[in-house]
Amino acid sequence: MANGQFPEALIQQLSQKFRDHHFGDVMVVGGGVSGIQASLDLASSGFKVYLVDKAPSIGGHMAQLDKTFPTNECSM
Amino acid sequence: METAAPFKEAIDELRENGAEAFKFCYQCGKCDTVCPWNRVRNFSMRKLIRETTFGLIEIEREELWRCTTCGRCPQECPRDVKQIDNIIALRRFAAGYGVFPGPVKPIRTVSGNLTADGNPFGEERAKRADWAKDLSVKTFEEGMEILYFPGCYLSYDARLKKVAAATVKILNKAGVNFGILGAKENCCGESIRKTGNESLFKRLARENIKTWIDHGVQKILVSSPHCYHTFKNEYPKEFKVNFEVVHISQYLYELMNEGRLRINKDYAKKVTYHDPCYLGRHNGIYDEPRALLNKIPGLQLDELPESREKSFCCGGGGGRIWIETPKSERFANLRLEQALAIGAEELVTACPYCITNFEDSRVVLGHDDLIQVKDITEVLQEVV
C-alpha cells in the first residue's frame, strides 16, 4: 500500500463485500397478507422492497384459511 | 316475574364480610358447568354471584351452604371471581343473622364442640391422644425432627385412627424422630372457617400457634390436606407465622428418596388414586402421591376419568362434612362408581374427609366386597 497499490486480496475482499450487500428502501418482515400488501404498495409507489419470510412460501396464516368472512370467498 | 330493586345495604354488608371479586363476573356460566353439584342436582354458583351483585340474597336458602369449596370453578373462572371467598362472605352474612336452614343445623353443634373441646365431635379433649396409646408415640419436645399433627379425624374417628397408626408405623420404620402434642392439639379450624365462623377459626388457630411456639415447633407433618391448607396458607396470611408444613404424602416421598424408607414387598393390586381437593387443586400436590404408589412393585395405578386438576370432589369440604346430604346427592357415590368402572380394587386417597365419605358410600352402595378405600399410608405400611 506504500506505493499506492492495493493488494489484490483486499480489492477482491472489498468488491466481494460490495456484492454481498443488497441495497433497498424497505424490508418487510413477514409474507402474510399484511406483508404482501405492504410490499406491493411500496413497490408500486417507487420503492425497492425486500420481503422476507421464515416459511418456504409467502402466504402466512391466511393461506391456511379455507374461505374468509364475511363474504366467504376464497382467500387465495 | 318478581320485581326487585338492588339492595345496597346488603351489598355493603357482604363486602364487609369479604365478598369482593363477585363484581368481575360476566355470567358466562363456566362455574356451573364444572360444579360437582350439577351432576346430582341443579345448583347455580352463577346465580348466587348474581344475587350478591345486587344484594338480593335469600339467606334462609340452603343454596348458600352447598358449595364444598372444591376449588373447581375458581380454577376455571375466566374473570377470576374467587367464588370461595364470595361463598364464605355469604355464609358469614347468614351466620351473622343466626340463620342455618335444616340440614345445616349441625354446624351449630359442631361450633359448640370446637369451642368447648377443640374437636368437632364433642369428644373429650383429654382423649385426643388415645389413638396413640399402644403405639409408644412420644410427646413432642423441642429439638425433635418434626411434629406430627394428626388432626381431629385421625385422633377420634375409629376408621381413621388406623391411618394414624399406619403413619406412626412408617415413621418409626424410617427412624424419624417425631412427637405429637396430644391434648394440646386443637382443630386446625379450616372447615369451620368455611362455614363463616371466622372468630372460631381465629381462636383455634391462635391456640395452635401458641402451643407450637411454646413447644419450639418448626416443622409440622399433617395427614389432612385441610390442616395442610390452613397451616400452609391461611395461618401465615392471618397471623404472619411461618412454620414449615409438610403433608404425609410429600414427606414419605422425601423419606423414600433419602433412602430412609425402603419398599420391600409386592402389592399386587389394581388401585386408583383420588386427588383430594385441598391437596391437589388448592395446593398443587399431585405428583408425590402418585410417585409413591408407582414405586410399589406389583401395584397397578390407573387414573380416574377426572383426576389431578379436574379431580371430582368427594363432597366433604367447606363444612359439608358436617351437613346432611341426601343419599342421591352424595358426590362420593359417583366417585366410587368411577373407581369401580375402571376396575380398581382399591381407591387410595390422602384425606380423612374423602375416606370418611368413600367408606360411607361403599356401605350405602353395597360395594363393601368390591372395593377397598385406603389412605396412602395404609398401602405403604404394608410394603415397607
Added chain:
Amino acid sequence: MEGEAGDFQITLIKKPKYIDEDQCTGCTACVEYCPVKYPDPFNQEISQNKAIHIYFAQAIPLVTYIDDSCLYLKEKKCGICEGICKNHAIDFNQRAEKIEVKVGAVILAPGLEPYDPGLRHDYGYGQFANVVTSLDYERLMCATGPYQGEILRASDRKHPHKIAWIQCVGSRQVIPGGNSYCSGVCCTYAQKQVILTKEHDAEAECTIFHNDIRSYNKDFERFYQRTESLPGVRFIRSYVSIGREIPASKNVTIRYSTPDDGVKEEEFGLVVLSVGLNPPADYTALADKFGIELNAHGFCQTNPVDPMEATRPGIFVSGAFRGPTDIPESVFSASAAGSECGELLNYRRGKLTQARIYPPEKDVAQEEPRIGVFVCHCGANIGRIVDVPATVEYALSLPHVAYAQEQLFSCATNSAKEISDMTREKGLNRVVIAACSPRTLEPLFRDTLREAGINQYYLDMANIREHNSWVHSKEREESTRKAQDLIRMSVARARHLEPLQEFDLPVNKAGLVVGGGLAGMTAALSLANQGHEVYLVEKESDLGGMARRLHSTLEGLDVQQYLIDVVGKIYRHPLVHVYTEAAILETGGYVGNFATKVKSRGRVMEIKHGATLLATGAEEYRPTEYLYGEDERVVTNLELEEQIAGRDERLVGARSLVMIQCVGCRNAERNYCSRVCCSHSIKNALNLKALNPQMDIYILFRDMRTYGYYEDYYREAAGKEVRFIRYEPTDPPEVEPAVGEEGLGVLRVTVTDPILGKRLEIDADVVALAAAVIPSAGSQEAARLFKVNSNPDGFFKEAHVKLRPVDFVADGIYLCGMAHYPKFITETLSQAYAAAGRALTLLSHDTVVASGSVCEVNERKCIGCGACISACSYGAIEFRETRQGKKAVVNPVICKGDGLCNAKCPTGAISLKHHTDEEILSQIDAAVQP
C-alpha cells in the same frame, strides 16, 4: 439489525431449501418418490407429507423444498430425489446463506400465532381425537386440506353430524395461560365455519357455545343473522366444559349452563375450539432483534396516534403483530405502514426502481393468423387428468395453429421465456395458453406477449384447470375431450382478436380530501408529507369533525389537545389548502385527472386533482327512544361525554346512572352494530367513577362488544363496580319518571335480568343512551357526486372488503374513517394513513395505464335512448350532441369494460373491445361444431 432510520443494515440467514429454485419446475416427481413421510405443518399435522414437497398447492414460489426430516440430510442416506429430478434442481450442498441488506425502513408484519389449547388441558385438545382447533377445521374444510375438503373425524374418518364450536378459547380470561383480551375474529370465523359446514352437509347440526357475540364490524351483524337462521344451527349462551369422551363412538360430551334448566350435558361428534390469536411465536426474540418494545400482551407497542409506528424510529408494524386483527385491518394497516415509510423515505423514492423496457411491437394485423398453443400440465394438476400430449397433437390439427407444445408450468419464469422465444422464432401472431383461470395469470402472459414483440391483446387463455381437471378429476377421457373443446374455442376466438392500445394518461399529482375530520386531516398530512399538493374540503367552519365532540380515549389520549396539534399541522403545511364551510358543486374526470368545483365562503373554484379521498365521517343518531328529547335527564353518549368534560355538577353529583346500549341500531331499521358504543360507555363510566366513586352505574347491554384490548377496560369497569345487565331485544328496558327515595324525582329503569330471573328496578338520576353511529349526510352527498357505492346501511362500500379495504371500485378514489364504518380514533388514523398510502401508488407515478378493453359506440347505430348510460355504474358514458341528434359516447378512461351496457343496448350500437360479438360467436360456434 444495526443502524438507524434511513440507514439500517440487516443480516439475514437464508435457510437452504436444497433446491435450485431456478431449475425446479414444481413437477413434484421427486415428491412421489420420496420415502419419508412426516406430519404436514401446513395441514396442521393432520395429514402426512413427504420430506421433499411443495409447501402448499398455491405456494409462491411454487417449487419444492426439503425438510429436516430428509434421510439424506439426517444420515446421508437415500438421495432418491436427486436421481429422479430431470432438471438437476436438487442440491444437497446448499448451506445456510448470510445475506446483508441495507434498507431505509423496516415494516414488521410477522403476523400471529393461534392460541394453543393444549396449554391449559381444559378442552381435551390433544387428548380426545375429535376435538380440533378452528385452524385445524379450516384445513379439514379446505379442498387442498388433509382429506381433500371432506370434513372427517380423526377417530374414524367419518363425517361428523353434530358439531359444536366453543368460543373464547384462550381469550377473555385472566387465568394463567389465557389471554385477557378478546381476539376479535373468532365469533365471526366460527359463524363462517358453520355456514361452510352447512354447505358441505346440509343436514349437519351446528351449535355455537358463546358468551357475547361480537359482530362489531361491517356486515357482521347480517352475517350473524344469516348463520343463526340456518336450519339446525343453535347459538347457546354459555361457556362450557368438556364432559367426557364416549369410548365406543369417540363422541365428546359438552356441559353447558342454562339460566332456567340448570346444567345440561350433550354429545357431539366433533368439537371445534375457536382459538384466539397470540403474538407471533418468537415475539421476544423479534423485539430484541429489532430493538422495539412490546406491550403487556406480547404484541408490538405502538403509538395510539401513530398506530403503525413501533417504538424505534424507522420501524413500522402492520397486521396482527399490532394486536388481534382481522384481514381488512391487516391489509389497510399494511398500506398505512407503506405510507409512513413513504413519508420517511420520500427523498429517495424511485431511485432504486427500474422501468421495464419492451421490444418494439410488431404490426401483425394484416398477417394471416398464425396461432401458437401452449398446453400446461400445471404440475400434476392438469397433466394427471388430461392427456396433454394428445391435446397438443389435437391443437396442431386446428386451423391456423402454426405451433403447439406442452409445458410443465407455463407460468414458471423459464416457460414464459419459452413462450416469447417460440413466438418470435415461429413467427406466431396469436397465442393461446391452455392452463388456468385468466383471473390470476392473464397479466403475466400479456407481459410475455409484449416481450415477444406482439400486441398483448393477441392472447387467449383456455381454462383447462378450474373448469376442467379440477372438477372432472375422475373422468379422464372426457376431461381430455373437454380440454380439446376449450382449446378449439380459444383458437376460434384468437383468430378474431384485434390489437388494442392501452394508453398512458398523465397523473395530476394533487389530492382532494373531502372531509376535515381526523381521518381527512391525517390522510391529507400524509399525502402532503410525501410532496403532494392537497386540497382539504370541510363543510363546517372548523376542522375536526366528530373528534370535536370527544375528549378522551380509553387509552388516555387527550383528544382535544391532539386535535389542536393536527389542525395546527394542517394549517402550517405549505402543501395543504384548506376550504371550510365548503360544498362540492360538481365533480368529473377520471383516475389521475379529476376536476372538482368547490364553493367555500362564497367563492367557487375548480380543483384539479389526480386522486380523491372521501373521509366524510358519520353522525350520532338522535334517539326517539327512552324519553330522549322529552326528559332532559336522558342524554346520548356524546352529550354525556361533553358533560363529563365540563364537570357538569348535576351529573357528577348523581347517585345513580343507567346507560342503555344499542339505541337505534341492531334493529330492523339499522341492521348493524355501531362498534364503538360498548367501549364508549365503558370509557364514560370509568371517567364518571373517577369523578364520583360513589355513583352507582349500570350498563344495560345486549352483547358487550369490547373487542381486542378493550376487553381489559370492560373488566376494569366491572372491578370499579359498574354493573352490567344483559337485556334481550324482545324485552327491552323501560324508562319512566317516578318518585324515588326521599321523595326525589328519578327516572325508574326496569329491566329483566335473565340470570337473576327477576325484573330489576333501578332509580336513576341520569340515563345515557348509546345512540347509534349513522352515516353522515355528507357521505350520502359524496356518494351521489362521486358515483361511489354505499352498503345497505349507508356506509361507503369498498372495492373488496378484505383485499382492497380503502379503495373504491372506481379508480383513483379512496375512503377512510367513519364514512366507511364506525370506528375508534386509532383505527381511523390507521385507515387514513392507508388511504394516503393507496393514493400514493397512483400519485407517485407520472402516468397511469388505461385498459384497451373498453366499450365503443357505433354512432350510426346509436338511437340515443340512454339505456347504456343508466346501466353504467362508473359514469363512463355520456350523451354528445351530433348532427344526427344525441349519441352516446364512452370515455375510455373511465370505462371498466364490464360490458353491462352491451346487453342493454337495443340496437347493438355499443360493443366491448376484446369481447366483440364476432369473437364470442366464433367461440360459441366452435363449441357446438367440432
